[in-house]
Amino acid sequence: MSAPFRLEGGGRIDRTRTLHFTFDGKPYAGFAGDTLASALLANGVHLVGRSFKYHRPRGIVAAGSDEPNALVSVGSGPRFTPNLRATQVELHDGLVAQSQNHWPSVNFDLGALNDLFSPLFPAGFYYKTFMWPKSAWKRFYEPKIRAMAGLGHAPTLPDPDSYAQRYAHCDALIIGAGPAGIAAALAAEAHGARVILCDEEAELGGSLLAERKGIIEGKDASAWLADAVAKLRQSPKVRWLSRTTAFGYFPHNMLGLAERMTDHLAAPADGRPRERLWQVRAKEVVLATGALERPLVFPDNDRPGIMLAGAARQYLTRYAVKPGSRAVVATAHDEAYRAALELAAASVEIAAIVDIRQDMPGPWAARARAAGLRVLPSTTLCATSGRHRVSRVEIAPCGSDGKIGARSRLDCDLVLMCGGFTPTIHLFSQARGKLRFAEKLNAFLPDGGAENLRCAGACRGIFGLESAIADGVAAGEAAARDAVGGRVEAVHAPVPLSEDGGGGRLEPLPNHRSPHRVKAFVDFQNDVTAKDVKLAVREGFRSIEHIKRYTTTGMATDQGKTSNMNALGIAASALDKPLPTVGLTTFRMPYTPVTFGAFAGSARGELFDPVRVTSTHEWAKVKGAVFEDVGQWKRARYFPVKGEDMQRAVARECQAVRQSVGLFDGSTLGKIEIVGPDAAEFMNRIYVNPWTKLEPGRCRYGVMLREDGSILDDGVVGRLAADRFHVTTTTGGAVQVLNHMEDFLQTEWSGLDCWLTSTTEQWAVIAVQGPESRKVLERLVEDIDLSSAAMPHMSVRQGHICGVPTRLFRVSFTGELGFEINVPADYGRAIWEAVFDAGFSRRITPYGTEAMHVMRAEKGYIIVGQDTDGTVTADDVGLSWAIGKAKKDFVGKRSLARPAMTDADRKQLVGLLPENPELVLEEGAQIVADRQSAIGQKMIGRKMMGEKMIGHVTSSYFSVALGRGIALAMVAGGRRRMGETLCVPMPEGVIKAVVTNPVFLDPEGKRLDA
Amino acid sequence: MLLIDCPFCGKRPELEFRYGGEAHIARPDDPSEFGDKAWGQFLYGRSNQRGMHAERWRHVHGCGRFFNALRDTTNDRFAATYKIGEERPALPEAQGAVEA
């Protein structure tokens, strides 16, 4: 299968490897080294899609990542990917691609009706209409607008590919591997720098890949390139990355690179990541990102077959594709002549070179004429025609006054345009570098003020090949010098800027028609025309940022690479202001779109966030435990047997603990060991409690506040020795509490001699709770007297259990006699099983967090974070007894004296008993005092006047021990309301409940002291 | 991601640090002597400086130390880092200047 527009020889494609692909279902062939765009052009396909708003036929404009038009969907099934640039999609065998944004087909698209009615859709039309009738917006207008917008379809299946990430560091990161970048990399390497060189293209070489005739350092350009690339590949100090876009420049010389690893392969090796995201910290950066060619703005400049001159040259020389048979070249810049000459040499007929400039100072026009080409200076291109491909243009002489002379027509199937070059300053601007407008170049150039970076080559306005290389050498040397240190001397100076770029234009080409009647496109992808920009200015949008947002110019997926400067030129003249004072919009990452998957990397499934488990996790799993997420931890919530639901399992677990003995894994509690002669003093300051008099071997329940007076955390603290405390925190609070303590210790009380060590993970914690717990443990503990006399409630002992060292606490969060065994974590599982075995005859029962919650609620013990939120003080939850009254100060004390903290109407913790004992209130349910209005609350969703929510249910369970539903609640002035009946208005009706003391079970604590 | 010069460990990526808010807000020796207004300012009043900002960082995933830093909040460049207890370093005019 030979493609009709493929040249016989030349190009960088591999003609030995034919690749088959389909576009819109039709089969085609190309060669290895082709992009989808070059392969389509080789097959004579120019119409590749429909535009965003007017659904106009669109073709291929550019040859690289600046392509605004040729967006296609690639792949199928779970690998379907929308909105890819055909110019960047590398061909592989079996590639399936589709055009986008049309119905029913790209050739016949009903959406094109929009084009007919386009006078109704100027910039910002949607702000002016669709307001009546009001309800139609949601039901009619908005869905219609949404369906029209949006280009490609989103994938509908989960992505099967994986994505990788890597950090990297280097002395010099060089972005862009054109002549300037390659020269910089060679120079930096030669001066001892660690170099990373990246380029978004598949091959290193940049503009050299399309260079036919250039001579560098006496060598043929392609030979120089091959040598240079070989040298770079061999050097151990250079990492070269192709297909790698530097997409973002972040503070302190951190850059994001996106490497595409498998999309170009027909069958990626299994498990190989599709893309890799690099986060590079570079000592120095060299931007050698080149320059982008600008389209010209003229009527109907968007037809398929109209493309950038440089792009046509690339198709010809790099891919050996003739983009057409007969071309009209429209230009305001010398560079188009090179394209014309090379195309002519490849036997593309050049109908004319239409140059808007009056005089062409460089040698190019003469060369073209010498080659027999028709050069028309002072000529404009004022119309085009051709439905699915350009077939004819109208040209006319045009003086410097903008007057149009007699028009004539030229038939053609290709129009090349060149409006000049825009240096690729995106990354420089992202780095917050300052720009300067170079009048002669019609371009903004980097002008200092950024990070540790330098620019080289075309992105700095140095356009000649030799000078770009010299500039690269100088930049590479200087980067090495600055990164590696004083040892290196830079030899070469940066190339002085000649500001001779060979012309260019930032205004539309003049034409004979009323400007309000023509569509001369500025932003192809978003269908923004010159008249849209002017309309925005007319409507009072004066800032370029407003113009951008009102017209959406530069907001498409190409971010205005080809359009921003033209839009600016048009805006400046409409505003009648010098162009530099109008300025550019803000450059942002990413330079080209980057896959979400690359940002997310390996963080998926199990690796999304660490799964933290305790040493008994596997045991619990085998027992069929149901787990809940508490922060990153997995905790067993309950242990159902024989098909029990949660309620049944929890009831059984609670009963076991209350009647006999239960086993609970408390290992996730935070633990901190506080050691040193000043440990007690530190504790005094950080907790509300007094600690001085706590004897070694005894425990105390501690509460700590934030400096604003609210409860930060709580937990039992054991004093192991005069100078050693074993502190526990909540599961979620562990990290925060340690940070809070370190903060005060390091910054406020650095004179205190004590130190903190996190021991959360050192200890497995096994709670053995219930009246029989002592009997179970007695069989296992060798050197600790467990009797109540020797080891009363709230004490701690060190000894051994089954030969394993332990810190044994006699504490209880259930209200029963209970112990918490701490053993080094690797022994957790063995000791747990030993206790389980020892308790077998007593029907020892493992219980989970849910039963734990029920039992602690029966005792009125709070859970920080559930019964408290960040607004609650110790007194609010009835913990003022814990406060060391004699202490002059502790963290948070002063705040408790503020008016709001002493307000009699503060919410206070109370118990709540539903009148109907069967009922379990819903956690989070609100409470009102006024019965009358509460009854009215049956009306859902309508505000009832008069009632006021006075509190809410924080914890609520069915208590088997009490045979009824119980709840804890925070209620305004709650402690005053003991015995009052309050109302809990639910959608289904009002529930009445009585306020009680929050301790429901064993208020005297007899069971604890058993 | 900022690169932060820990006074102990040297330049490290921001990920290893935890921001600690404005620096040099001294906790009074005896808070009970502070009136509500002064205490409210101590708790919540912040310079929120646009320009050179004295702030605290903790090298939490490194040496664990709190330290102070001067950073220009208009461009995120650090002018200095210094240990707790050390004086805020004086900066040359140009560096210390506050951008409006």
Place this chain on the structure above:
Amino acid sequence: MPDLGQARRGVLGGVDPSSGTGMLAVLPPLSRLIFRGRISTIGRVAAAFGVEPAMEPCRASVSGERAALWLGPDEWLLLARESEAPDLIEKLTVALAPLSFSLVDVSHRQVGLKVSGEHAALLLSAGCPLDLDRQAFPIGMCTRTLLQKTEIVLWRIAETAFHLEVARSFAPYAWGFLEQAERDL
């Protein structure tokens, strides 16, 4: 009463160290002590422990099977053979009295992993934001840092080998992460 003194079960007990390409290994249990105190105490630690703890930030000193890793200006991680912790605590406590300091046994708090092989640094760079080049992170350097979503202590023990200390409950994550990253070498 059973004697379970030998019934240790590491958190990565189930991991097959021969999985992967052999770059990852779980290290055997160790004695780990966190020593915190003022710098003036360090001389006596050196004498009792037999290793001179480094005063230079982020450096480990090694002698025989013992090592002292600088973690902060008042914090060192002391490593020794598995069974030694109780004796060491006793010895150090005696040697340091009556100075003020803190010595806490954290042997079970963390797990040792070894990452080795020609591409060890590259593998770690999948999740560690530090420059692991030989010059920037020489043999003997150690520091707390991050491995993607978990904190680690990273210690270069050879040109191509690193010792990682990972908090116990994060070790399966660290292992899983590194295994996944190995596929991208």
Place this chain on the structure above:
Amino acid sequence: MQRFSALALIRHAFTGHKTWRPQWRSPEPKPRYDAVIIGGGGHGLATAYYLATEFGIANVAVLEKGWIGGGNTGRNTTIIRSNYLFDESAALYDHAVKLWEGLSQALNYNVMFSQRGVMMLAHNVHDQQSLKRHVHANRLNGVDNEWLSAPAAKAFCPPLNIEASMRYPVIGAALQRRGGVARHDAVAWGYARAADALGVDIIENCAVTAIRRGVGGAVEAVETTRGAIETRKVGVVAAGNTSTVMAMADLRMPLESYPLQALVSEPVKPIFPCVVMSNTIHAYISQSDKGELVIGAGTDAYVSYTQRGALHVPMHTLEAICELFPIFRRLRMLRNWGGIVDVTPDRSPIIGKTSVAGLYVNCGWGTGGFKATPGSGHLFAWTLAKDEPHPINAPFRLDRFRDGYLIDEAAAAAVAH
């Protein structure tokens, strides 16, 4: 004011849209105004509009240092909802939602307010308790909010992953059907156009550099980059820059300004019908009418005025997005940006008088003030006009930070946006 309508569009189409007039004028500042608003964001412009419409004070200038709407108004993820926990907040935000419902018509500007529903996901028991607390409180406050099971959440938002094997499975959600999104730019422009038509001067490229005070400390004038302007009433609505402006009157504010980032994907055909927020794993997402997915990322940890942030912040968000919506993993980020959000210690705004006579402040909206724009403007206009707060904004006074009466939505449930 030229009326906007379909008919007007057709009429102008015949004349090539040549006769549209500026939506707001570009006047030179006058030497004095009855009131000066500092900050041309949505809140400042709305304040001016309501001063003119509701309180008959039209001799007002809005001073904007850059271009109107260029602050957080122009860079937010546009989530609008009122299902806040506390009575004070619910009243404040629902006041705004009610105004949103007629805003396009009131302003004769289509702000594309789209009540497509805001769904907040619960991933664990704690989330569920907290969201249910909201649902119940909202119901009693007349704010719609309902609890959905996980399958019901998926039915409402088909791309949502509710598989139990997820690291943090979705166990349910709270849905406010009246919540939604609006076109951020249109809000600024619509208010500007309507205020301008009533005589308000909107002065862009005019930064306030000093606040002049007379005897007794009362406000007398403001100095700007375009000269001094006399006035007795100054309303500061400068969002991220509030501390800087208030420092001009020697006030130290309970504010910190952080970078907050957001991003959009490439545009795709309609795939995402509502707004989904997950506070637990940090993801906020909706799809705009243009087709791009609009995604809110987190704040950077430190005070900064750079309007940008670190890469790891959006990375973290996209991890969550890809977990919740695995079909979006192959979509691509089109653009990422940052704003400067002014955050109060209790995450609730400050709207009211200050200790300086004639100086009023409206700030502290942090990560979530776009939704309040109409209500905030209305209440602030009231406060400026009457020199006393409206009952709805009375609790949001500045001196709550002195006596401790915080309205701590953050502590209660830490939900951003």
